[in-house]
Amino acid sequence: MDARINRRCLCGGVWLALAMTGLMxxxxxxxxxxxxxxxxxxxxxxxxxxxxxxxxxxxxxDDNSMRPPDYQNPLALPVRNQMKNQVTPWLLP
Structure with a gap:
């Protein structure tokens, strides 16, 4: 009987800790x-x-319906390639 009560208290404590973490x-x-x-x-x-x-x-x-309204027009390929070289210079072109 005591083991069952201890298990309930432990489970309740775990659930309380998870709930508090979720709220925080x-x-x-x-x-x-x-x-x-x-x-x-x-x-x-x-x-x-x-x-x-x-x-x-x-x-x-091509799934433009997924994009947010402000990002409907993605960058052109040359701009993307140039940006990739500037952002990641350690990668070979």
Whole structure:
């Protein structure tokens, strides 16, 4: 009987800890300086242009409906290639 009660208390404690972690989120890690904040809006937008997560029409399937409205027109191929060389100079062209 005692083992069953101890197991219930342990499970309840684990669930409580998980719930509290979920409620706190990652904001507490940012406030303590353990995780860097994402940065200002202009930095985030420039980062999204350089590291475009959506497939290009000339590389993969053309699915413009996935792209956010501000990013409907991806960069042209010469601009992408030039940007790749500037961002990652250690990779051979």
């Amino acid at each position: 989120g990652c904001q507490s890690l940012v406030n303590r300086g353990w995780v860097a904040p994402p940065g200002p809006m202009n930095y985030q937008q420039a980062n999204a242009v350089v590291h475009d997560p959506f497939p290009q029409a000339d590389i993969g399937p």
